[in-house]
Amino acid sequence: MEEGPPPDERFASETKRKVIEQLRAAIAKYQPNRSEYHMQLAEALRDSGELAKALPLYEEVVRREPLSIAGLQKLGIAQRRLGMAKAAEATLKRAVATGPGNATSWREYGLAMQAAG
Numbered sequence: 705m706e707e708g709p710p711p712d713e714r715f716a717s718e719t720k721r722k723v724i725e726q727l728r729a730a731i732a733k734y735q736p737n738r739s740e741y742h743m744q745l746a747e748a749l750r751d752s753g754e755l756a757k758a759l760p761l762y763e764e765v766v767r768r769e770p771l772s773i774a775g776l777q778k779l780g781i782a783q784r785r786l787g788m789a790k791a792a793e794a795t796l797k798r799a800v801a802t803g804p805g806n807a808t809s810w811r812e813y814g815l816a817m818q819a820a821g
Contacts (some may be wrong), residue, residue, distance in 0.1 A: 720752045739768040739775065746778065755782055766795075773803040781812055789820035 727745040730736075746761035762779035769775055776799035784792035796813035803809055 720748060724748045737768070739765040739772065742768070743775065743778070746782075750782070755785060758782060759786060768813075771802050772802055773799055773806055773809060775807075776802060777812055780816060782817050784819055789816060791815065792816040794819045806817070 724745065727741065727748060731741050733782035742761045742764045746758040746765065748790070749755070749758040759779075759782050762775065762782050765772060765775040766779050766793050776795055780792045780799060781819065783789075783795055793813070793816040796816045798808060799806070799809040
C-alpha cells in the first residue's frame with residue numbers, strides 16, 4: 705500500500721513550497737518595486753494549484769505595470785479560471801488593446817467572452 709505521492713512528486717512539492725516561502729520572504733523583506741518578484745510568486749502559487757492565492761499577485765503586477773501584456777494575460781486567465789468571466793473579459797480586452805498583434809491575448813479574450821456569455 706502506497707502512502708502519499710511517489711518520492712519524485714513529494715520532492716517536487718517540497719521544493720515548490722520552499723521556493724514559494726523564499727519568494728514571500730524576499731518580497732516582505734525587500735519590498736521590491738519591480739513586478740517580476742510578484743509575477744514569480746504568482747506563477748509558483750499557480751503551479752502549486754493555489755490559483756486563488758496567485759490572483760492578488762497578478763493584480764499587483766498589473767497595478768505596477770499597467771501596460772504589461774504578460775501581466776494582463778495572466779491576470780485575465782486566472783480570473784477566467786476562477787469563474788470571474790466578466791472581469792477576465794475586461795482584463796483581456798485591455799491586453800488586446802495594449803498589444804493588438806499578440807495572438808495569445810486574442811485567444812484568451814475570445815475564451816473570456818465565451819465564458820462571460
